[in-house]
Amino acid sequence: MTDAAATAGTGVTPSLVGRRVQVKVPATSANLGPGFDTLGLALAHYDELEVSVPDAPVLEIEVHGVGAGEVPLDASHLVVRAIAHTFERAGVPLPALKLVAHNRIPHGRGLGSSGAAIVAGVMAARGLLEGVVDFTPDDLLEIATELEGHPDNVAPALFGGLTIAWVTPEGPRHKKLMVHRGVSPLVLVPEHEMSTALARSLQPESVPHEDAVFNVSRSALLVAALIQSPELLLQATEDKLHQHYRAEAMPETDRLIRALRAAGHPAVVSGAGPSILVLASDPSERADAIALVEAAADTEWQALPLAVDFKGATVVNAER
Known part of the structure; x- marks a missing residue:
């Protein structure tokens, strides 16, 4: 400065x-x-x-x-x-x-x-x-x-x-890295809010060694998937460090993510939640994800197909 x-x-x-x-x-x-x-x-x-x-x-x-x-x-x-x-x-x-x-x-x-x-x-x-x-x-x-x-x-x-x-x-x-042009983000936004402080309070002080190693591998894979190989996004977005610890505070978010991932969509919690981020590999996949949530959700979710x-x-x- x-x-x-x-x-x-x-x-x-x-x-x-x-x-x-x-x-x-x-x-x-x-x-x-x-x-x-x-x-x-x-x-x-x-x-x-x-x-x-x-x-x-x-x-x-x-x-x-x-x-x-x-x-x-x-x-x-x-x-x-x-x-x-x-x-x-x-x-x-x-x-x-x-x-x-x-x-x-x-x-x-x-x-x-x-x-x-x-x-x-x-x-x-x-x-x-x-x-x-x-x-x-x-x-x-x-x-x-x-x-x-x-x-x-x-x-x-x-x-x-x-x-x-x-x-x-x-x-x-x-x-800063440039994202592969095939990556098509979709954000699904619920009506309810989530406190970041509450979400962080649900994190444990320590995690098992094998979970830490798991996330190191997936984080490295995620960078490669986002900049070069979108076909790997489903595996690359797996997590054992934070999402399942926070699931009890946002049960519908957790349930919909499980349904989306079971259908092959790379869905994760966006930030501290409760929104869902789907890192689709093409626009048609986003449409399928929106249809799945509309059919499975108990409450209203706003779908935002966005560019990077x-x-x-x-x-x-x-x-x-």
Whole structure:
């Protein structure tokens, strides 16, 4: 992270009043079966926001779509918190803000809505501070991870594609990979939510050695299946580390995943759930999976046939 104003010799932060940025952030699905807290996939389903610095020294927030009437409209709003944290890390005073959010990513469904909000705030701050402070990709990932707690959702939201995320003594790191064009993701979203904290509380402190070895093999196979050999996705999405421990908290998700996998569909819990991610190998397989769920589900599930997002979060400066 570098201070461009100081580098230019002024040492003074210019006024940000009138700056306006537009941010677009994809949904994500973490874990992908065996890649617990490591693998994540960006999906072409977006939250879009406009953030500006008004003349009046007040905070103004509008939320449209998902979360309207539910999320806070003050400084505790997660996007605003992420903007404030990024400004603090950059050593720049936080100005007044106007935020207009158009949310499409479902909340509490395992599609990375909190990670997307954090990334939206980090990217908005980056755009507002353009020419004042420069951020590297590692800076962005580190700041987002500080707020999210782990990088598996924020990495694909930031960078797109399939990401492998890990943590070093120097901070979180990632590797972005391009997904095979034959992979056709399908997300099945139920009406009910799932608490990520509750899902994590169901994880045991330790797992059997053979289960750990099993997941290491499947995680390695999953990377190969997603980038090169989609025909291996059913075997590659097998997991023994987390999904069955969480099954009691989302019985219908578990039952439908079992039915889908028995029919040959590579279905997994999306993130902490309760949504289901099917990593189909072609569009016709997605249609078959949708038909199976419609016939077998006890409650209503929304089917979202999605593409893989390859860009990640974007920010565009649109000053008045």
